[in-house]
Amino acid sequence: MNERTKKPARRLRVRAVCAAPRRAEERSLASSELKGLNVRLYEVNSELNASLRRLGELTYTARAGGEAEEGAAGSLLAEIDGRMAEAEELRRRISEVKRERPCPVCGSACGAGDRFCRRCGAETGIGDGN
Ligand SMILES: [Zn+2]
Secondary structure (H helix, E strand, C coil): CCHHHHHHHHHHHHHHHHHHHHHHHHHHHHHHHHHHHHHHHHHHHHHHHHHHHHHHHHHHHHHCCCCCCCCHHHHHHHHHHHHHHHHHHHHHHHHHHCCCEECCCCCCEECCCCCECCCCCCECCCCCCC
8 A cells, every 4th residue: 555545544534533522522412401401391381380270270269259369360470471481492492402493394393304394294405405
C-alpha cells in the first residue's frame, strides 16, 4: 500500500471518531431533558384534572342550591388557565426537543426521521436534504 491510498482513509476515521461522541452526547442531553419535560407535563395534567374536578363539584353544588364560596370559581378558572398555558408550553418544548415538524398535508407532528406522516401517509419531505 502506498502513502496516497492510506491518507484519506485515516482522515475519514478521525472524523468519524470525533463526531460520534458529540452526537451521542447531544442525544443523551435531549433525552434527559425530554424525560424531565414529560414528568412535568404529567404533573401539570394531574393538577389540571384535579382543578377541573373541583370546578365541576363547585358548579354542581351551586346548581343543587348549595352555597358556593364567593370568588372560588373565578380563582379556580384562573388556576386552570395557568395550567393549560403551562401544559401547552411543555408540549411545544417537547415537540422542539424531538425536532418534530408539521405534516405538509394534514399538519400533524412528524418526527425528525419520519419520511411519511403517521396520520395521513403523505411524504413529509424530511430526510431529502431539508
Ligand atoms: Zn399528514
